[in-house]
Amino acid sequence: MKRGLEGPAPEERPTPAGRRNKQGIRIDPEVEATHEPRRTVISALVAHEPGVLSDVSGLFSRRQFNIESLTVGPTEDDDRARITIVVEEPDPGIDQVEKQLRKLVPVISVRELEPDAMRRELALVKVDAEDPASVSAVADMYDATAVDSSPETATFEITGSRQKIEAAVDTFSQFGIREVSRTGLTAMARGTDQTAGADLTAQPANEAKYGDNTQPADDD
Amino acid sequence: MSERAAKVTPTDDEQTDEQITDSAAPDAATEPDSAAETESETTPEPVTTGAEAVVRALETAGVEYAFGVQGGAIMPVYDVLYDSDIRHVTMAHEQGAAHAADAYGIVSGEPGVCLATSGPGATNLVTGIADADMDSDPMLALTGQVPTEFVGNDAFQETDTTGVTTPITKDNTFASDADHVGSNVTEAFALAREGRPGPTLVDLPKDVTNGETDREPDEPKTPDTYHVQERADSEIVAAAAERIENANRPVMLLGGGVIKGEASEACREFAIEHEIPVITTMPGLGAFPEDHDLSLEMAGMHGTGYANMAITHCDTLIGIGTRFDDRLTGGIETFAPDAEVIHVDIDPAEISKNIYADYPLVGDAETVVEQLAEAVDESPEVKKWRAQCQQWKSDYSMAYEAPEDAPVQPEFVVEALDEATSDRAIVTTGVGQHQMWAAQYWTYTEPRTWVSSHGLGTMGYGLPAAIGARLAADDDQEVVCVDGDGSFLMTLQGLSVAVRENLDITVAVLNNEYIGMVRQWQDAFFEGRHAASDYNWMPEFDKLAEAFGACGFRIDDYDDVADTIEEALAYDGPSVIDVHIDPDANVYPMVPSGGDNGQFALTEDQL
Numbered sequence: 035m036k037r038g039l040e041g042p043a044p045e046e047r048p049t050p051a052g053r054r055n056k057q058g059i060r061i062d063p064e065v066e067a068t069h070e071p072r073r074t075v076i077s078a079l080v081a082h083e084p085g086v087l088s089d090v091s092g093l094f095s096r097r098q099f100n101i102e103s104l105t106v107g108p109t110e111d112d113d114r115a116r117i118t119i120v121v122e123e124p125d126p127g128i129d130q131v132e133k134q135l136r137k138l139v140p141v142i143s144v145r146e147l148e149p150d151a152m153r154r155e156l157a158l159v160k161v162d163a164e165d166p167a168s169v170s171a172v173a174d175m176y177d178a179t180a181v182d183s184s185p186e187t188a189t190f191e192i193t194g195s196r197q198k199i200e201a202a203v204d205t206f207s208q209f210g211i212r213e214v215s216r217t218g219l220t221a222m223a224r225g226t227d228q229t230a231g232a233d234l235t236a237q238p239a240n241e242a243k244y245g246d247n248t249q250p251a252d253d254d
Numbered sequence: 255m256s257e258r259a260a261k262v263t264p265t266d267d268e269q270t271d272e273q274i275t276d277s278a279a280p281d282a283a284t285e286p287d288s289a290a291e292t293e294s295e296t297t298p299e300p301v302t303t304g305a306e307a308v309v310r311a312l313e314t315a316g317v318e319y320a321f322g323v324q325g326g327a328i329m330p331v332y333d334v335l336y337d338s339d340i341r342h343v344t345m346a347h348e349q350g351a352a353h354a355a356d357a358y359g360i361v362s363g364e365p366g367v368c369l370a371t372s373g374p375g376a377t378n379l380v381t382g383i384a385d386a387d388m389d390s391d392p393m394l395a396l397t398g399q400v401p402t403e404f405v406g407n408d409a410f411q412e413t414d415t416t417g418v419t420t421p422i423t424k425d426n427t428f429a430s431d432a433d434h435v436g437s438n439v440t441e442a443f444a445l446a447r448e449g450r451p452g453p454t455l456v457d458l459p460k461d462v463t464n465g466e467t468d469r470e471p472d473e474p475k476t477p478d479t480y481h482v483q484e485r486a487d488s489e490i491v492a493a494a495a496e497r498i499e500n501a502n503r504p505v506m507l508l509g510g511g512v513i514k515g516e517a518s519e520a521c522r523e524f525a526i527e528h529e530i531p532v533i534t535t536m537p538g539l540g541a542f543p544e545d546h547d548l549s550l551e552m553a554g555m556h557g558t559g560y561a562n563m564a565i566t567h568c569d570t571l572i573g574i575g576t577r578f579d580d581r582l583t584g585g586i587e588t589f590a591p592d593a594e595v596i597h598v599d600i601d602p603a604e605i606s607k608n609i610y611a612d613y614p615l616v617g618d619a620e621t622v623v624e625q626l627a628e629a630v631d632e633s634p635e636v637k638k639w640r641a642q643c644q645q646w647k648s649d650y651s652m653a654y655e656a657p658e659d660a661p662v663q664p665e666f667v668v669e670a671l672d673e674a675t676s677d678r679a680i681v682t683t684g685v686g687q688h689q690m691w692a693a694q695y696w697t698y699t700e701p702r703t704w705v706s707s708h709g710l711g712t713m714g715y716g717l718p719a720a721i722g723a724r725l726a727a728d729d730d731q732e733v734v735c736v737d738g739d740g741s742f743l744m745t746l747q748g749l750s751v752a753v754r755e756n757l758d759i760t761v762a763v764l765n766n767e768y769i770g771m772v773r774q775w776q777d778a779f780f781e782g783r784h785a786a787s788d789y790n791w792m793p794e795f796d797k798l799a800e801a802f803g804a805c806g807f808r809i810d811d812y813d814d815v816a817d818t819i820e821e822a823l824a825y826d827g828p829s830v831i832d833v834h835i836d837p838d839a840n841v842y843p844m845v846p847s848g849g850d851n852g853q854f855a856l857t858e859d860q861l
Binding site: 035036037038039040041042043044047048049050051052053054055056057058059060081084085088089092096126129130133134136137138139140141142 | 416417420421424425428445477479480559563566567578586587588589591592593594601602603605606607608609610649650651652653654655657660838839840842843850852853854855856857858860
């Protein structure tokens with residue numbers, strides 16, 4: 035017996051003119067238009083309770099979001115913690131990161147920070163101290179504070195933007211770096227602008243228009 | 255699954271119950287006869303332990319049924335359930351408990367409750383929880399846990415249940431003390447039901463359930479951090495309405511969210527008023543009557559040719575309660591490529607996740623469809639488009655060949671079952687070819703009559719789901735499980751439960767002695783090499799059913815079909831029909847994975 039169904043074969047059917055890109059956005063079939071990844075900072079205010087950090091980090095791994103750093107710490111309110119995440123994703127991905135985070139029950143509010151937001155990171159750098167004068171000169175250049183010294187080593191604390199820390203580590207490397215430990219980025223909105231507040235009604239539920247992705251991608 | 259202690263059955267009355275809880279708090283015995291007294295209808299006895307608070311929480315939430323399996327760490331809860339009006343259905347396997355609870359949730363709309371002990375009990379629930387999560391079914395799972403002081407020490411039957419289930423639950427909680435455990439449960443119940451439904455879990459360490467408390471659980475309510483938007487932004491509604499008025503080729507795509515959001519009636523009225531053709535996703539089956547002129551039935555990988563043509567060529571796609579799953583969309587690049595998308599969903603994270611929404615409408619499906627209905631002043635001009643859709647309906651008819659001398663065709667069996675049952679009959683399925691035939695050839699006209707495993711694709715879902723569906727359904731609704739031989743074999747221990755509870759369900763096993771969908775793909779994409787898909791070692795299911803105490807039937811020929819189905823449906827209790835179908839029957843149309851919906855294959859050589 036004949037198997038299958040009757041009907042015009044695939045090549046006999048009309049085909050539509052349009053096309054979507056891989057992100058599901060309708061595009062001009064002639065032009066390749068995909069959103070390029072950009073680096074941005076997302077701040078989330080969460081309930082300060084066990085399991086929140088694993089909820090958040092698990093979300094990032096299972097949805098394959100590209101994450102560069104994640105920091106968590108207490109806030110002015112004992113019941114709230116703040117999670118600051120640096121992600122590198124195209125606009126639709128950033129949109130998803132925010133929405134998926136917001137969906138976690140213990141997450142109170144989420145927002146992407148403006149490019150001008152204050153961003154800081156801290157690093158501890160332990161270097162060989164055979165030439166204390168030169169080491170100290172480099173430390174001065176980067177406003178690094180000595181936190182420990184021994185006959186063979188000196189350890190400095192550097193605070194600042196990611197570039198500043200990378201530049202400092204780079205410069206210190208001439209003396210021989212023994213160890214580096216960095217915190218990841220924490221950030222806050224400027225002036226009266228709220229970083230990620232407790233006001234639930236301010237949550238934008240509908241955002242669907244992606245901004246242009248030419249914003250400055252980094253730091254101070 | 256249970257530890258040795260769990261096998262000690264309480265033979266006497268409630269007075270001896272404390273003796274079998276191996277780490278019972280001594281104070282639990284201070285009021286020995288309180289539970290044994292006859293029930294005082296008006297004011298229930300105050301709670302004294304965490305376990306009593308847990309059961310009180312379920313009662314407060316209005317729970318009528320719970321599905322589960324006993325075991326060491328959950329025993330304190332079971333001991334209290336023993337006296338409760340909640341009807342507990344002891345299942346043969348925890349996976350079945352989860353599927354039964356899931357199906358109960360689908361049919362009733364209220365969270366289905368399942369219970370299991372710690373360790374293997376909890377991990378056996380995992381498949382069912384993941385299934386409920388993928389399909390957004392309301393479900394509450396309660397799992398026993400080793401006493402808090404042992405947690406983290408790799409104690410006997412210890413598993414990090416909240417850790418394991420975090421990615422597959424809407425939310426989960428490790429109950430940390432007896433005073434709050436009751437409210438943990440009511441809150442989890444509310445979370446499972448509110449907004450976009452889903453499974454929640456409360457992990458119950460034995461010291462917490464045995465612990466003393468006099469705290470009654472709070473009424474079920476979601477935590478303050480949980481926010482659901484009911485109404486969509488009115489400006490976007492107005493813009494979407496204008497788009498609909500000006501559409502030339504509109505379609506409505508109704509997903510499972512329409513059924514969960516009780517929006518079927520509103521969608522029906524909207525479609526009929528504006529004469530907009532209606533397509534459903536697989537979870538959306540029943541959201542719109544398939545015998546209506548406007549219905550194009552189901553789109554997607556095994557959707558009808560006409561639904562896939564319409565969705566590919568539409569210029570306005572009104573997607574309601576759908577997450578644009580890859581089995582629906584096929585390749586993203588070719589999905590409704592000319593369409594402006596109006597997307598209604600209660601979960602903002604679904605907006606533009608897979609398909610960009612030109613008009614994102616976040617809110618409750620029924621509310622937003624009513625908003626749209628109010629905003630659309632004039633119907634779009636659809637005469638030509640409707641004629642085109644009708645043309646496609648005849649061009650790509652689902653009519654199949656069923657020659658008398660060939661083996662029984664599965665489509666024929668599905669249609670015969672549909673014919674022999676009422677419009678409100680409930681269909682449950684496993685996963686595979688039989689599931690697709692059941693989706694394609696049964697005519698769904700009512701919401702909450704299609705109970706299947708869509709997102710996770712769990713073989714073995716059908717029988718335990720039929721058990722849960724039976725208990726949630728009205729007495730006049732038949733419950734038919736259309737199963738496959740491979741799927742049925744995975745969870746058929748549930749027959750013992752159906753027999754014990756005398757549940758009136760009919761299982762029709764479409765037996766092709768293959769794990770058929772795999773065999774179909776092997777023929778199409780693996781040069782016909784039937785690696786591990788040949789199931790010619792199947793038991794005789796009719797005899798197996800008899801061994802369980804159910805009623806067994808067998809069909810080999812067309813002549814047997816109608817009569818046997820009638821007999822099986824008439825049997826008051828569980829019956830199993832082993833239907834020997836054409837082993838080479840395939841499911842068409844078919845869009846290969848990631849393919850273009852408009853290029854569906856009607857035969858194997860078109861793949």
